[in-house]
Amino acid sequence: MSGSDDRALIDRFLEMLRAEAGAAGNTIAAYGTDLRLASHxxxxxLSVAGAAELERLAGAWQALASSTVARKSAALRRFFSFLADEGFRADDPGQALPRPGSVRPLPKVLTAGDVERLFAAVAERMAREPADPLDLRLLALVELLYGSGLRATELVSLPRNAVAPDRPYLILKGKGGRERLVPISDRARAAVAAWRDKVPAASAWLFPSGKGHLSRVRLFQLIQALAGLAGIPPDRVSPHVLRHAFATHLLEGGADLRALQAMLGHADIATTEIYTLVDSRRLVELVNARHPLGEALSEARVDAKPGRA
Structure with a gap:
Protein backbone atom coordinates (compact mmCIF):
# COMPACT_ATOMS: atom_id res chain seq x y z
CA MET A 1 0.00 0.00 0.00
CA SER A 2 1.40 3.41 -0.93
CA GLY A 3 1.62 6.64 1.01
CA SER A 4 -1.25 7.97 -1.10
CA ASP A 5 -3.39 5.06 0.16
CA ASP A 6 -2.50 6.06 3.71
CA ARG A 7 -3.55 9.63 3.02
CA ALA A 8 -6.87 8.59 1.50
CA LEU A 9 -7.73 6.29 4.40
CA ILE A 10 -6.70 8.86 7.00
CA ASP A 11 -8.93 11.42 5.28
CA ARG A 12 -11.86 8.95 5.30
CA PHE A 13 -11.29 8.22 8.97
CA LEU A 14 -11.21 11.91 9.91
CA GLU A 15 -14.39 12.51 7.91
CA MET A 16 -16.07 9.71 9.85
CA LEU A 17 -14.98 11.32 13.14
CA ARG A 18 -16.34 14.66 11.97
CA ALA A 19 -19.69 13.43 10.66
CA GLU A 20 -20.51 10.34 12.70
CA ALA A 21 -18.79 10.68 16.04
CA GLY A 22 -19.23 14.45 16.31
CA ALA A 23 -15.62 14.85 17.46
CA ALA A 24 -14.38 18.32 18.37
CA GLY A 25 -12.32 20.20 15.81
CA ASN A 26 -9.21 20.18 18.03
CA THR A 27 -9.48 16.40 18.45
CA ILE A 28 -9.79 15.84 14.70
CA ALA A 29 -6.81 18.12 14.03
CA ALA A 30 -4.67 16.36 16.65
CA TYR A 31 -5.62 12.91 15.39
CA GLY A 32 -4.87 13.96 11.82
CA THR A 33 -1.41 15.21 12.79
CA ASP A 34 -0.65 12.07 14.82
CA LEU A 35 -1.73 9.75 12.00
CA ARG A 36 0.19 11.62 9.30
CA LEU A 37 3.35 11.65 11.42
CA ALA A 38 2.97 7.94 12.08
CA SER A 39 2.45 7.30 8.37
CA HIS A 40 5.58 9.29 7.53
CA LEU A 46 0.64 2.85 8.45
CA SER A 47 -2.50 1.29 6.99
CA VAL A 48 -0.82 -2.11 6.62
CA ALA A 49 1.42 -1.95 9.69
CA GLY A 50 1.55 -4.97 11.97
CA ALA A 51 2.26 -5.31 15.68
CA ALA A 52 6.05 -5.28 15.18
CA GLU A 53 5.97 -2.01 13.24
CA LEU A 54 3.70 -0.39 15.81
CA GLU A 55 5.94 -1.48 18.67
CA ARG A 56 8.93 0.12 16.93
CA LEU A 57 6.88 3.25 16.30
CA ALA A 58 5.88 3.43 19.97
CA GLY A 59 9.53 3.04 20.96
CA ALA A 60 10.20 6.45 19.43
CA TRP A 61 7.64 8.01 21.78
CA GLN A 62 9.53 7.19 24.98
CA ALA A 63 10.72 10.75 25.56
CA LEU A 64 7.21 12.19 25.19
CA ALA A 65 4.81 13.04 28.01
CA SER A 66 2.46 10.20 28.97
CA SER A 67 -0.55 12.31 27.99
CA THR A 68 0.91 12.77 24.49
CA VAL A 69 1.65 9.05 24.15
CA ALA A 70 -1.90 8.27 25.32
CA ARG A 71 -3.35 10.58 22.65
CA LYS A 72 -1.17 9.17 19.88
CA SER A 73 -2.04 5.62 20.88
CA ALA A 74 -5.75 6.48 21.03
CA ALA A 75 -5.61 8.03 17.56
CA LEU A 76 -3.93 4.99 16.04
CA ARG A 77 -6.11 2.45 17.87
CA ARG A 78 -9.24 4.21 16.68
CA PHE A 79 -7.86 4.39 13.14
CA PHE A 80 -7.15 0.64 13.05
CA SER A 81 -10.58 -0.12 14.52
CA PHE A 82 -12.09 1.96 11.70
CA LEU A 83 -10.07 0.06 9.09
CA ALA A 84 -11.26 -3.27 10.50
CA ASP A 85 -14.88 -2.13 10.74
CA GLU A 86 -14.86 -0.89 7.15
CA GLY A 87 -13.20 -4.01 5.78
CA PHE A 88 -9.93 -2.35 4.74
CA ARG A 89 -8.03 -4.95 6.75
CA ALA A 90 -9.00 -8.21 8.42
CA ASP A 91 -7.17 -7.66 11.70
CA ASP A 92 -6.74 -4.90 14.27
CA PRO A 93 -3.14 -4.51 15.52
CA GLY A 94 -4.04 -1.68 17.90
CA GLN A 95 -3.46 -3.83 20.98
CA ALA A 96 0.29 -3.52 20.33
CA LEU A 97 0.16 0.20 21.15
CA PRO A 98 0.95 1.43 24.69
CA ARG A 99 -1.72 2.56 27.14
CA PRO A 100 0.17 4.83 29.55
CA GLY A 101 -1.80 5.31 32.73
CA SER A 102 -5.02 5.00 30.80
CA VAL A 103 -8.34 4.40 32.48
CA ARG A 104 -10.90 3.10 30.07
CA PRO A 105 -13.88 5.49 30.05
CA LEU A 106 -17.29 4.08 30.79
CA PRO A 107 -19.58 4.04 27.75
CA LYS A 108 -22.41 6.52 27.49
CA VAL A 109 -25.66 4.93 28.59
CA LEU A 110 -29.36 5.56 28.15
CA THR A 111 -31.94 4.73 30.78
CA ALA A 112 -34.91 2.51 29.98
CA GLY A 113 -37.00 5.69 30.12
CA ASP A 114 -34.78 7.33 27.48
CA VAL A 115 -35.26 4.34 25.18
CA GLU A 116 -39.04 4.46 25.71
CA ARG A 117 -38.99 8.12 24.69
CA LEU A 118 -37.10 7.25 21.50
CA PHE A 119 -39.65 4.60 20.56
CA ALA A 120 -42.51 6.96 21.46
CA ALA A 121 -41.03 9.54 19.07
CA VAL A 122 -40.90 6.91 16.31
CA ALA A 123 -44.52 5.92 17.01
CA GLU A 124 -45.56 9.57 16.79
CA ARG A 125 -43.91 9.85 13.39
CA MET A 126 -45.59 6.67 12.17
CA ALA A 127 -49.00 8.01 13.18
CA ARG A 128 -48.68 10.94 10.77
CA GLU A 129 -50.91 11.28 7.74
CA PRO A 130 -49.99 10.67 5.03
CA ALA A 131 -47.73 7.84 6.11
CA ASP A 132 -44.05 8.04 5.21
CA PRO A 133 -42.39 4.68 4.39
CA LEU A 134 -39.11 6.04 5.74
CA ASP A 135 -40.65 5.99 9.23
CA LEU A 136 -40.90 2.20 8.83
CA ARG A 137 -37.19 2.20 8.03
CA LEU A 138 -36.44 4.29 11.11
CA LEU A 139 -38.37 1.88 13.33
CA ALA A 140 -36.53 -1.13 11.87
CA LEU A 141 -33.17 0.58 12.41
CA VAL A 142 -33.87 1.45 16.04
CA GLU A 143 -35.34 -1.96 16.82
CA LEU A 144 -32.22 -3.69 15.49
CA LEU A 145 -29.79 -1.30 17.21
CA TYR A 146 -31.40 -1.54 20.63
CA GLY A 147 -32.95 -5.00 20.34
CA SER A 148 -29.91 -6.82 18.97
CA GLY A 149 -26.90 -4.62 19.71
CA LEU A 150 -25.66 -4.48 16.12
CA ARG A 151 -22.69 -2.35 15.21
CA ALA A 152 -23.53 0.50 12.85
CA THR A 153 -21.56 -1.06 9.97
CA GLU A 154 -23.22 -4.43 10.50
CA LEU A 155 -26.67 -2.86 10.51
CA VAL A 156 -26.45 -0.68 7.40
CA SER A 157 -24.86 -3.48 5.35
CA LEU A 158 -27.45 -6.17 6.13
CA PRO A 159 -28.55 -8.09 3.02
CA ARG A 160 -32.22 -7.71 2.07
CA ASN A 161 -33.20 -11.14 3.40
CA ALA A 162 -30.82 -11.32 6.37
CA VAL A 163 -33.73 -11.23 8.86
CA ALA A 164 -36.10 -14.13 8.16
CA PRO A 165 -39.70 -13.91 9.43
CA ASP A 166 -39.54 -17.46 10.83
CA ARG A 167 -36.06 -17.32 12.38
CA PRO A 168 -35.44 -15.46 15.67
CA TYR A 169 -31.76 -14.88 14.97
CA LEU A 170 -29.31 -13.92 12.27
CA ILE A 171 -25.69 -14.86 11.67
CA LEU A 172 -23.29 -11.95 11.30
CA LYS A 173 -19.67 -11.73 10.27
CA GLY A 174 -18.13 -9.00 12.40
CA LYS A 175 -14.64 -7.74 13.21
CA GLY A 176 -11.83 -9.99 12.06
CA GLY A 177 -14.27 -12.10 10.04
CA ARG A 178 -15.63 -13.71 13.21
CA GLU A 179 -19.15 -15.07 12.87
CA ARG A 180 -21.70 -14.77 15.66
CA LEU A 181 -25.35 -15.55 16.23
CA VAL A 182 -27.50 -12.54 17.09
CA PRO A 183 -31.01 -12.90 18.54
CA ILE A 184 -33.78 -10.91 16.85
CA SER A 185 -36.85 -10.01 18.88
CA ASP A 186 -40.39 -10.52 17.60
CA ARG A 187 -40.78 -6.73 17.55
CA ALA A 188 -37.67 -6.28 15.43
CA ARG A 189 -38.70 -9.01 12.99
CA ALA A 190 -42.13 -7.41 12.60
CA ALA A 191 -40.57 -3.98 12.03
CA VAL A 192 -38.12 -5.37 9.47
CA ALA A 193 -40.89 -7.25 7.63
CA ALA A 194 -42.98 -4.08 7.37
CA TRP A 195 -40.02 -2.11 6.03
CA ARG A 196 -38.84 -4.87 3.66
CA ASP A 197 -42.22 -4.73 1.88
CA LYS A 198 -41.20 -1.22 0.78
CA VAL A 199 -37.72 -2.24 -0.41
CA PRO A 200 -37.44 -3.01 -4.14
CA ALA A 201 -37.22 -6.76 -4.72
CA ALA A 202 -34.08 -6.27 -6.80
CA SER A 203 -32.22 -4.56 -3.96
CA ALA A 204 -29.28 -6.45 -2.46
CA TRP A 205 -29.58 -4.48 0.78
CA LEU A 206 -32.17 -4.26 3.52
CA PHE A 207 -31.47 -0.54 3.83
CA PRO A 208 -30.61 0.59 0.29
CA SER A 209 -29.46 4.08 -0.57
CA GLY A 210 -28.44 5.21 -4.04
CA LYS A 211 -26.31 2.50 -5.64
CA GLY A 212 -25.34 0.98 -2.31
CA HIS A 213 -26.65 0.83 1.21
CA LEU A 214 -27.36 3.42 3.87
CA SER A 215 -24.13 4.98 5.14
CA ARG A 216 -22.99 5.00 8.76
CA VAL A 217 -22.94 8.79 8.65
CA ARG A 218 -26.58 8.93 7.55
CA LEU A 219 -27.55 6.42 10.24
CA PHE A 220 -25.87 8.62 12.84
CA GLN A 221 -27.78 11.65 11.55
CA LEU A 222 -31.12 9.79 11.68
CA ILE A 223 -30.56 8.65 15.27
CA GLN A 224 -29.51 12.11 16.45
CA ALA A 225 -32.55 13.68 14.78
CA LEU A 226 -34.75 11.13 16.55
CA ALA A 227 -33.14 11.98 19.88
CA GLY A 228 -34.02 15.63 19.33
CA LEU A 229 -37.65 14.70 18.64
CA ALA A 230 -37.68 12.62 21.84
CA GLY A 231 -36.41 15.55 23.91
CA ILE A 232 -33.03 13.92 24.58
CA PRO A 233 -29.84 15.95 23.95
CA PRO A 234 -28.62 14.62 20.57
CA ASP A 235 -25.01 14.44 21.76
CA ARG A 236 -26.09 11.74 24.22
CA VAL A 237 -27.39 9.40 21.52
CA SER A 238 -25.74 7.59 18.62
CA PRO A 239 -25.98 4.13 17.05
CA HIS A 240 -23.14 2.98 19.31
CA VAL A 241 -24.87 4.38 22.40
CA LEU A 242 -27.94 2.27 21.53
CA ARG A 243 -25.64 -0.76 21.29
CA HIS A 244 -24.33 0.15 24.75
CA ALA A 245 -27.91 0.44 26.01
CA PHE A 246 -28.68 -3.04 24.66
CA ALA A 247 -25.72 -4.47 26.58
CA THR A 248 -26.24 -2.53 29.80
CA HIS A 249 -29.96 -3.23 30.05
CA LEU A 250 -29.45 -6.94 29.34
CA LEU A 251 -26.84 -7.11 32.09
CA GLU A 252 -29.12 -5.26 34.50
CA GLY A 253 -31.78 -7.84 33.67
CA GLY A 254 -29.49 -10.69 34.70
CA ALA A 255 -27.85 -11.69 31.41
CA ASP A 256 -24.77 -13.89 31.64
CA LEU A 257 -21.54 -12.04 30.81
CA ARG A 258 -20.31 -14.78 28.46
CA ALA A 259 -23.62 -14.80 26.59
CA LEU A 260 -23.42 -11.02 26.28
CA GLN A 261 -19.86 -11.30 24.95
CA ALA A 262 -21.06 -13.70 22.26
CA MET A 263 -23.99 -11.48 21.26
CA LEU A 264 -21.82 -8.37 21.03
CA GLY A 265 -19.06 -10.15 19.14
CA HIS A 266 -16.26 -9.16 21.54
CA ALA A 267 -13.07 -11.18 21.03
CA ASP A 268 -11.96 -10.46 24.61
CA ILE A 269 -14.34 -10.69 27.56
CA ALA A 270 -12.44 -7.79 29.15
CA THR A 271 -14.18 -5.56 26.60
CA THR A 272 -17.57 -6.87 27.75
CA GLU A 273 -16.69 -6.46 31.43
CA ILE A 274 -16.81 -2.67 31.07
CA TYR A 275 -20.60 -3.01 31.28
CA THR A 276 -20.33 -4.51 34.77
CA LEU A 277 -18.70 -1.23 35.82
CA VAL A 278 -21.61 0.71 34.32
CA ASP A 279 -24.06 -1.47 36.24
CA SER A 280 -22.06 -1.09 39.47
CA ARG A 281 -21.98 2.68 39.07
CA ARG A 282 -25.74 2.76 38.58
CA LEU A 283 -26.27 0.70 41.73
CA VAL A 284 -24.02 2.99 43.79
CA GLU A 285 -25.88 6.05 42.53
CA LEU A 286 -29.18 4.37 43.34
CA VAL A 287 -28.10 3.59 46.92
CA ASN A 288 -26.79 7.11 47.47
CA ALA A 289 -29.95 8.69 46.09
CA ARG A 290 -32.69 6.40 47.39
CA HIS A 291 -31.49 4.25 50.27
CA PRO A 292 -32.31 5.55 53.79
CA LEU A 293 -28.79 4.67 54.91
CA GLY A 294 -27.36 6.81 52.13
CA GLU A 295 -29.32 9.81 53.42
CA ALA A 296 -28.25 9.11 56.99
CA LEU A 297 -24.60 8.98 55.95
CA SER A 298 -24.94 12.29 54.10
CA GLU A 299 -26.36 13.91 57.24
CA ALA A 300 -23.59 12.42 59.35
CA ARG A 301 -20.96 13.92 57.05
CA VAL A 302 -22.58 17.35 57.39
CA ASP A 303 -22.72 17.03 61.19
CA ALA A 304 -19.07 16.05 61.29
CA LYS A 305 -17.91 19.26 59.59
CA PRO A 306 -15.66 21.50 61.76
CA GLY A 307 -17.62 24.04 63.74
CA ARG A 308 -20.78 21.93 64.03
CA ALA A 309 -21.88 21.22 67.61
Whole structure:
Protein backbone atom coordinates (compact mmCIF):
# COMPACT_ATOMS: atom_id res chain seq x y z
CA MET A 1 0.00 0.00 0.00
CA SER A 2 1.40 3.41 -0.93
CA GLY A 3 1.62 6.64 1.01
CA SER A 4 -1.25 7.97 -1.10
CA ASP A 5 -3.39 5.06 0.16
CA ASP A 6 -2.50 6.06 3.71
CA ARG A 7 -3.55 9.63 3.02
CA ALA A 8 -6.87 8.59 1.50
CA LEU A 9 -7.73 6.29 4.40
CA ILE A 10 -6.70 8.86 7.00
CA ASP A 11 -8.93 11.42 5.28
CA ARG A 12 -11.86 8.95 5.30
CA PHE A 13 -11.29 8.22 8.97
CA LEU A 14 -11.21 11.91 9.91
CA GLU A 15 -14.39 12.51 7.91
CA MET A 16 -16.07 9.71 9.85
CA LEU A 17 -14.98 11.32 13.14
CA ARG A 18 -16.34 14.66 11.97
CA ALA A 19 -19.69 13.43 10.66
CA GLU A 20 -20.51 10.34 12.70
CA ALA A 21 -18.79 10.68 16.04
CA GLY A 22 -19.23 14.45 16.31
CA ALA A 23 -15.62 14.85 17.46
CA ALA A 24 -14.38 18.32 18.37
CA GLY A 25 -12.32 20.20 15.81
CA ASN A 26 -9.21 20.18 18.03
CA THR A 27 -9.48 16.40 18.45
CA ILE A 28 -9.79 15.84 14.70
CA ALA A 29 -6.81 18.12 14.03
CA ALA A 30 -4.67 16.36 16.65
CA TYR A 31 -5.62 12.91 15.39
CA GLY A 32 -4.87 13.96 11.82
CA THR A 33 -1.41 15.21 12.79
CA ASP A 34 -0.65 12.07 14.82
CA LEU A 35 -1.73 9.75 12.00
CA ARG A 36 0.19 11.62 9.30
CA LEU A 37 3.35 11.65 11.42
CA ALA A 38 2.97 7.94 12.08
CA SER A 39 2.45 7.30 8.37
CA HIS A 40 5.58 9.29 7.53
CA UNK A 41 7.62 7.40 10.15
CA UNK A 42 6.50 4.11 8.60
CA UNK A 43 7.25 5.17 5.04
CA UNK A 44 3.58 5.49 4.11
CA UNK A 45 2.76 2.02 5.41
CA LEU A 46 0.64 2.85 8.45
CA SER A 47 -2.50 1.29 6.99
CA VAL A 48 -0.82 -2.11 6.62
CA ALA A 49 1.42 -1.95 9.69
CA GLY A 50 1.55 -4.97 11.97
CA ALA A 51 2.26 -5.31 15.68
CA ALA A 52 6.05 -5.28 15.18
CA GLU A 53 5.97 -2.01 13.24
CA LEU A 54 3.70 -0.39 15.81
CA GLU A 55 5.94 -1.48 18.67
CA ARG A 56 8.93 0.12 16.93
CA LEU A 57 6.88 3.25 16.30
CA ALA A 58 5.88 3.43 19.97
CA GLY A 59 9.53 3.04 20.96
CA ALA A 60 10.20 6.45 19.43
CA TRP A 61 7.64 8.01 21.78
CA GLN A 62 9.53 7.19 24.98
CA ALA A 63 10.72 10.75 25.56
CA LEU A 64 7.21 12.19 25.19
CA ALA A 65 4.81 13.04 28.01
CA SER A 66 2.46 10.20 28.97
CA SER A 67 -0.55 12.31 27.99
CA THR A 68 0.91 12.77 24.49
CA VAL A 69 1.65 9.05 24.15
CA ALA A 70 -1.90 8.27 25.32
CA ARG A 71 -3.35 10.58 22.65
CA LYS A 72 -1.17 9.17 19.88
CA SER A 73 -2.04 5.62 20.88
CA ALA A 74 -5.75 6.48 21.03
CA ALA A 75 -5.61 8.03 17.56
CA LEU A 76 -3.93 4.99 16.04
CA ARG A 77 -6.11 2.45 17.87
CA ARG A 78 -9.24 4.21 16.68
CA PHE A 79 -7.86 4.39 13.14
CA PHE A 80 -7.15 0.64 13.05
CA SER A 81 -10.58 -0.12 14.52
CA PHE A 82 -12.09 1.96 11.70
CA LEU A 83 -10.07 0.06 9.09
CA ALA A 84 -11.26 -3.27 10.50
CA ASP A 85 -14.88 -2.13 10.74
CA GLU A 86 -14.86 -0.89 7.15
CA GLY A 87 -13.20 -4.01 5.78
CA PHE A 88 -9.93 -2.35 4.74
CA ARG A 89 -8.03 -4.95 6.75
CA ALA A 90 -9.00 -8.21 8.42
CA ASP A 91 -7.17 -7.66 11.70
CA ASP A 92 -6.74 -4.90 14.27
CA PRO A 93 -3.14 -4.51 15.52
CA GLY A 94 -4.04 -1.68 17.90
CA GLN A 95 -3.46 -3.83 20.98
CA ALA A 96 0.29 -3.52 20.33
CA LEU A 97 0.16 0.20 21.15
CA PRO A 98 0.95 1.43 24.69
CA ARG A 99 -1.72 2.56 27.14
CA PRO A 100 0.17 4.83 29.55
CA GLY A 101 -1.80 5.31 32.73
CA SER A 102 -5.02 5.00 30.80
CA VAL A 103 -8.34 4.40 32.48
CA ARG A 104 -10.90 3.10 30.07
CA PRO A 105 -13.88 5.49 30.05
CA LEU A 106 -17.29 4.08 30.79
CA PRO A 107 -19.58 4.04 27.75
CA LYS A 108 -22.41 6.52 27.49
CA VAL A 109 -25.66 4.93 28.59
CA LEU A 110 -29.36 5.56 28.15
CA THR A 111 -31.94 4.73 30.78
CA ALA A 112 -34.91 2.51 29.98
CA GLY A 113 -37.00 5.69 30.12
CA ASP A 114 -34.78 7.33 27.48
CA VAL A 115 -35.26 4.34 25.18
CA GLU A 116 -39.04 4.46 25.71
CA ARG A 117 -38.99 8.12 24.69
CA LEU A 118 -37.10 7.25 21.50
CA PHE A 119 -39.65 4.60 20.56
CA ALA A 120 -42.51 6.96 21.46
CA ALA A 121 -41.03 9.54 19.07
CA VAL A 122 -40.90 6.91 16.31
CA ALA A 123 -44.52 5.92 17.01
CA GLU A 124 -45.56 9.57 16.79
CA ARG A 125 -43.91 9.85 13.39
CA MET A 126 -45.59 6.67 12.17
CA ALA A 127 -49.00 8.01 13.18
CA ARG A 128 -48.68 10.94 10.77
CA GLU A 129 -50.91 11.28 7.74
CA PRO A 130 -49.99 10.67 5.03
CA ALA A 131 -47.73 7.84 6.11
CA ASP A 132 -44.05 8.04 5.21
CA PRO A 133 -42.39 4.68 4.39
CA LEU A 134 -39.11 6.04 5.74
CA ASP A 135 -40.65 5.99 9.23
CA LEU A 136 -40.90 2.20 8.83
CA ARG A 137 -37.19 2.20 8.03
CA LEU A 138 -36.44 4.29 11.11
CA LEU A 139 -38.37 1.88 13.33
CA ALA A 140 -36.53 -1.13 11.87
CA LEU A 141 -33.17 0.58 12.41
CA VAL A 142 -33.87 1.45 16.04
CA GLU A 143 -35.34 -1.96 16.82
CA LEU A 144 -32.22 -3.69 15.49
CA LEU A 145 -29.79 -1.30 17.21
CA TYR A 146 -31.40 -1.54 20.63
CA GLY A 147 -32.95 -5.00 20.34
CA SER A 148 -29.91 -6.82 18.97
CA GLY A 149 -26.90 -4.62 19.71
CA LEU A 150 -25.66 -4.48 16.12
CA ARG A 151 -22.69 -2.35 15.21
CA ALA A 152 -23.53 0.50 12.85
CA THR A 153 -21.56 -1.06 9.97
CA GLU A 154 -23.22 -4.43 10.50
CA LEU A 155 -26.67 -2.86 10.51
CA VAL A 156 -26.45 -0.68 7.40
CA SER A 157 -24.86 -3.48 5.35
CA LEU A 158 -27.45 -6.17 6.13
CA PRO A 159 -28.55 -8.09 3.02
CA ARG A 160 -32.22 -7.71 2.07
CA ASN A 161 -33.20 -11.14 3.40
CA ALA A 162 -30.82 -11.32 6.37
CA VAL A 163 -33.73 -11.23 8.86
CA ALA A 164 -36.10 -14.13 8.16
CA PRO A 165 -39.70 -13.91 9.43
CA ASP A 166 -39.54 -17.46 10.83
CA ARG A 167 -36.06 -17.32 12.38
CA PRO A 168 -35.44 -15.46 15.67
CA TYR A 169 -31.76 -14.88 14.97
CA LEU A 170 -29.31 -13.92 12.27
CA ILE A 171 -25.69 -14.86 11.67
CA LEU A 172 -23.29 -11.95 11.30
CA LYS A 173 -19.67 -11.73 10.27
CA GLY A 174 -18.13 -9.00 12.40
CA LYS A 175 -14.64 -7.74 13.21
CA GLY A 176 -11.83 -9.99 12.06
CA GLY A 177 -14.27 -12.10 10.04
CA ARG A 178 -15.63 -13.71 13.21
CA GLU A 179 -19.15 -15.07 12.87
CA ARG A 180 -21.70 -14.77 15.66
CA LEU A 181 -25.35 -15.55 16.23
CA VAL A 182 -27.50 -12.54 17.09
CA PRO A 183 -31.01 -12.90 18.54
CA ILE A 184 -33.78 -10.91 16.85
CA SER A 185 -36.85 -10.01 18.88
CA ASP A 186 -40.39 -10.52 17.60
CA ARG A 187 -40.78 -6.73 17.55
CA ALA A 188 -37.67 -6.28 15.43
CA ARG A 189 -38.70 -9.01 12.99
CA ALA A 190 -42.13 -7.41 12.60
CA ALA A 191 -40.57 -3.98 12.03
CA VAL A 192 -38.12 -5.37 9.47
CA ALA A 193 -40.89 -7.25 7.63
CA ALA A 194 -42.98 -4.08 7.37
CA TRP A 195 -40.02 -2.11 6.03
CA ARG A 196 -38.84 -4.87 3.66
CA ASP A 197 -42.22 -4.73 1.88
CA LYS A 198 -41.20 -1.22 0.78
CA VAL A 199 -37.72 -2.24 -0.41
CA PRO A 200 -37.44 -3.01 -4.14
CA ALA A 201 -37.22 -6.76 -4.72
CA ALA A 202 -34.08 -6.27 -6.80
CA SER A 203 -32.22 -4.56 -3.96
CA ALA A 204 -29.28 -6.45 -2.46
CA TRP A 205 -29.58 -4.48 0.78
CA LEU A 206 -32.17 -4.26 3.52
CA PHE A 207 -31.47 -0.54 3.83
CA PRO A 208 -30.61 0.59 0.29
CA SER A 209 -29.46 4.08 -0.57
CA GLY A 210 -28.44 5.21 -4.04
CA LYS A 211 -26.31 2.50 -5.64
CA GLY A 212 -25.34 0.98 -2.31
CA HIS A 213 -26.65 0.83 1.21
CA LEU A 214 -27.36 3.42 3.87
CA SER A 215 -24.13 4.98 5.14
CA ARG A 216 -22.99 5.00 8.76
CA VAL A 217 -22.94 8.79 8.65
CA ARG A 218 -26.58 8.93 7.55
CA LEU A 219 -27.55 6.42 10.24
CA PHE A 220 -25.87 8.62 12.84
CA GLN A 221 -27.78 11.65 11.55
CA LEU A 222 -31.12 9.79 11.68
CA ILE A 223 -30.56 8.65 15.27
CA GLN A 224 -29.51 12.11 16.45
CA ALA A 225 -32.55 13.68 14.78
CA LEU A 226 -34.75 11.13 16.55
CA ALA A 227 -33.14 11.98 19.88
CA GLY A 228 -34.02 15.63 19.33
CA LEU A 229 -37.65 14.70 18.64
CA ALA A 230 -37.68 12.62 21.84
CA GLY A 231 -36.41 15.55 23.91
CA ILE A 232 -33.03 13.92 24.58
CA PRO A 233 -29.84 15.95 23.95
CA PRO A 234 -28.62 14.62 20.57
CA ASP A 235 -25.01 14.44 21.76
CA ARG A 236 -26.09 11.74 24.22
CA VAL A 237 -27.39 9.40 21.52
CA SER A 238 -25.74 7.59 18.62
CA PRO A 239 -25.98 4.13 17.05
CA HIS A 240 -23.14 2.98 19.31
CA VAL A 241 -24.87 4.38 22.40
CA LEU A 242 -27.94 2.27 21.53
CA ARG A 243 -25.64 -0.76 21.29
CA HIS A 244 -24.33 0.15 24.75
CA ALA A 245 -27.91 0.44 26.01
CA PHE A 246 -28.68 -3.04 24.66
CA ALA A 247 -25.72 -4.47 26.58
CA THR A 248 -26.24 -2.53 29.80
CA HIS A 249 -29.96 -3.23 30.05
CA LEU A 250 -29.45 -6.94 29.34
CA LEU A 251 -26.84 -7.11 32.09
CA GLU A 252 -29.12 -5.26 34.50
CA GLY A 253 -31.78 -7.84 33.67
CA GLY A 254 -29.49 -10.69 34.70
CA ALA A 255 -27.85 -11.69 31.41
CA ASP A 256 -24.77 -13.89 31.64
CA LEU A 257 -21.54 -12.04 30.81
CA ARG A 258 -20.31 -14.78 28.46
CA ALA A 259 -23.62 -14.80 26.59
CA LEU A 260 -23.42 -11.02 26.28
CA GLN A 261 -19.86 -11.30 24.95
CA ALA A 262 -21.06 -13.70 22.26
CA MET A 263 -23.99 -11.48 21.26
CA LEU A 264 -21.82 -8.37 21.03
CA GLY A 265 -19.06 -10.15 19.14
CA HIS A 266 -16.26 -9.16 21.54
CA ALA A 267 -13.07 -11.18 21.03
CA ASP A 268 -11.96 -10.46 24.61
CA ILE A 269 -14.34 -10.69 27.56
CA ALA A 270 -12.44 -7.79 29.15
CA THR A 271 -14.18 -5.56 26.60
CA THR A 272 -17.57 -6.87 27.75
CA GLU A 273 -16.69 -6.46 31.43
CA ILE A 274 -16.81 -2.67 31.07
CA TYR A 275 -20.60 -3.01 31.28
CA THR A 276 -20.33 -4.51 34.77
CA LEU A 277 -18.70 -1.23 35.82
CA VAL A 278 -21.61 0.71 34.32
CA ASP A 279 -24.06 -1.47 36.24
CA SER A 280 -22.06 -1.09 39.47
CA ARG A 281 -21.98 2.68 39.07
CA ARG A 282 -25.74 2.76 38.58
CA LEU A 283 -26.27 0.70 41.73
CA VAL A 284 -24.02 2.99 43.79
CA GLU A 285 -25.88 6.05 42.53
CA LEU A 286 -29.18 4.37 43.34
CA VAL A 287 -28.10 3.59 46.92
CA ASN A 288 -26.79 7.11 47.47
CA ALA A 289 -29.95 8.69 46.09
CA ARG A 290 -32.69 6.40 47.39
CA HIS A 291 -31.49 4.25 50.27
CA PRO A 292 -32.31 5.55 53.79
CA LEU A 293 -28.79 4.67 54.91
CA GLY A 294 -27.36 6.81 52.13
CA GLU A 295 -29.32 9.81 53.42
CA ALA A 296 -28.25 9.11 56.99
CA LEU A 297 -24.60 8.98 55.95
CA SER A 298 -24.94 12.29 54.10
CA GLU A 299 -26.36 13.91 57.24
CA ALA A 300 -23.59 12.42 59.35
CA ARG A 301 -20.96 13.92 57.05
CA VAL A 302 -22.58 17.35 57.39
CA ASP A 303 -22.72 17.03 61.19
CA ALA A 304 -19.07 16.05 61.29
CA LYS A 305 -17.91 19.26 59.59
CA PRO A 306 -15.66 21.50 61.76
CA GLY A 307 -17.62 24.04 63.74
CA ARG A 308 -20.78 21.93 64.03
CA ALA A 309 -21.88 21.22 67.61
Missing amino acids: ALGGG
